[in-house]
Amino acid sequence: MQLGRHISGQFNVELESIRTHVLAMGGLVEEQLSLALHALYKHDSQLATKVKRNDDKVNQMEVAIDEACTRIIAKRQPTAKDLRLVMAIIKTISDLERIGDVATKLSHVAQETFAPKQETLIVSVEAFGRMAVNMLHQVLDAFARMDVQAAATVYRMDDKLDAEHKKVQQQMINFMMQDPSSVPKVMQIVACAQSIERVGDRCQNICEYIIYFVQGKDVRHDKEYLESLI
Template identity: 65%
Template sequence: MQFGRHISGQFNAELEAIRTHVLTMGGLVEQQLSYAMQALHKQDLELARQVIRDDHKVNAMEVAIDDACTRIIAKRQPTAKDLRLIIAIIKTITDLERIGDVATRMAHVAIESPASKERRFQVSLEPLCRQAIAMLHQVLDAFARMDVEAAAQVHKLDDRLDSEYEAVIRQLMTYMMEDTKNIPHILQVMWSARAIERVGDRCQNICEYIIYFVKGKDVRHLGDQSLDDVLKTDPDT
């Protein structure tokens, strides 16, 4: 994908290398989230430990990409669309790193949870987590193509994730009322559910960065109708 033509071919190469690094980071975060879900569902402690180990890789990627963006700003002094791309990348890697933190937290819950009948509490997170993973996968695909239409569609998926989250919370509260001894563990699972729901918000943020890069419009805090109106406008140069 060509973001723009520059006199310096090296500038193009640097932008492409940074974008590729972001997608690699996103792929690792998506894998973390998938592994964390499996660790909770199957009580797979080794898989949970793998998620925790990979968190250091995600953090290192964030720092490396941030440094690369800082260097390109200092050296190339980008303007207009190139600058928007770098700003979008810096914000995107922050959200990806925080999604990685969610996966790590889930891995810790898998390790600390009793390996007995109480697995049903963790299992209740699976539909929610699957939706979050699907949303992350789709937003990474939209980022790879800088596709504003796809980004807008992913942005709207958060309502479905919120509905699933509310259903999970209702189910967990029912478990709490059935046996108060389970309350401490269920609270942990509730925290994980809330963290997974926040993955949807992070994905929405990335959708907004894509639209900002392509259209030159800040669409944070806009409703779906206003977002659709922005998509109909010509992109800023």
């Protein structure tokens, strides 16, 4: 990440510290999501409990980084690119915290009991979830380097995630139509798939923050510009 240099050496230290903490939070969230998927696939109740406990750590990291950003705004009164960086970080940690919530949700379902026939649906969700983990990993790498091209590439990955979500969703609908008694349980798995799909949306948001920081352009509603970057 190119943070630039400032007259105040302490300002450089503060920005670098925040950067390090954001990447640490991102790494923890990625691990949480990966472990939650494994717990769901293996019905590992102990692992699911571990993931739920670690959610407090994710939340604490968000609060600490948010407070650090607030101090920088109050003390340094950043402008231009520095201000864009602080705002991008504040928004990024909010999306990371919500991805952490998805991991917690998956862990709750991992501790439920499912019929053998329903296991095929969980296998599909786990495979679909791994696509989301990869997308998260790639966007965190793009954030670490503040790489616009990489961010644009990750942004497009959501198309494949959405397409796979539709396949998994249709599989679940067919299952419930064939076995109406399974609806309550299968709906829990449906909710997991929907939450995983939203991870892709959160990753897209982070891609937009990267572009905003580097280029100073708000691309939230400008898909044509995003496609031009690829």
